[in-house]
Amino acid sequence: MATNTTVRFDFEIKVNDLERFKELVAKCVTISNEEEGTLLYDWYLDEAAGEAHLVEAYASVEALLVHVRGPVFTEVGPELLQTCTFVTANAYGELPARMTEGPGLCPTKYWGNSMAALEPR
Secondary structure, rough: OOOOOOEEEEEEEEEEEEHHHHHHHHHHHHHHHHOOOEEEEEEEEEEOOOEEEEEEEOOOOHHHHHHHHHHHHHHHHHHHHEEEEEHHHHHEOOOOOOOOOOOOOEEEEEEOOOOOOOOOO
16 A cells, blocks of 8 residues: 555636636735645636636645645635635545544545555655
8 A cells, every 4th residue: 555645635616707716826826835845736727617626735734734724725715715616626645534524615525545656756
């Protein structure tokens, strides 16, 4: 079995205010770029369909908690949620029960750790 401390997410998002959404996403990226332990924070957008995906990865649960407790969630997030709806998500990696139980941002499938993976290089 592969062991990996990273945690990853893939969110499917429906956008209802495209221009404001793009402005707020840019702010989220700027903030996340400065967070220690953020490995991946990529947004994808299909403007014609009004759909987006956010793919993000963190070096550890601790790095994820820094992100969740930081300005992306506390400052930008409330306004971002007025421009879109997080429809569904996949979460990968070992997350503490407090993060997988109870209500979340959207319905989420928790996959746990990978069963096979490349070894770190």
